[in-house]
Amino acid sequence: MSQPTPDNPQPPIAAAVIVDGGKLLLVRRRVKEGSLSWQFPAGEVESSETARAAAVREAFEETGLTVTDVKVLGERVHPATGRTMIYVACDIVSGDAYVKDDEELVELTWTQRGQLTEYVPYPFFEPVQQYVDESLTP
Structure with a gap:
């Protein structure tokens, strides 16, 4: 996992x-x-x-969904924000999605x-796009 560095605190x-x-x-x-x-959600x-x-x-915190992490899809520095992003595929365990954090x-x-x-x-970032393409119904 990435940690803050002097280049990116x-x-x-x-x-x-x-x-x-789907x-x-x-x-x-x-x-x-x-x-x-x-x-x-991030x-x-x-x-x-x-x-x-x-x-x-x-x-x-954001959607009220209880999820479990399945796998890390990839990591990159986001070109629009400059932040290190780590994308995690998650499956729903329970709940219905709603705007739980209405301040954000x-x-x-x-x-x-x-x-x-x-x-x-x-x-999307290539590994994320590949996962989405494989997971979504046409």
């Missing part, structure tokens, strides 16, 4: 990539991060946790493959 961000019933969960934040509007990895644990925690989120949506470009007009 900010902690990494863990993103929960959640697919259920749809992908996206959230829209109150404050845009660069050109980003719709994105995955937040900073705390010093006492792994990226996988942070993705699980953030999914619950405006809304959420479950989107199908054919609707993705309405929310995110560019491809």
Whole structure:
């Protein structure tokens, strides 16, 4: 897992990539991060946790879903934000998604493959895009 470094003192961000019933969960934040509007439930990895644990925690804090981490899909420095991102595929254990953290989120949506470009007009990070392509129904 990435830790803050002198070059990048900010902690990494863990993103929960959640697919259920052939749809992908996206959230829209109150404050845009660069050109980003719709994105995955995500937040900073705390010093006492792994990226996988942070993705699980953030999914619950933001959407009320209890999820389990399945695998790390990949890691990169996000080109729009400059933050180290760690993408974690997660499966739902229980709950129904809703805007739990209404100070941070405006809304959420479950989107199908054919609707993705309405929310995110560019491809995801390659390993994430591959996972999404394999997981979403046409």
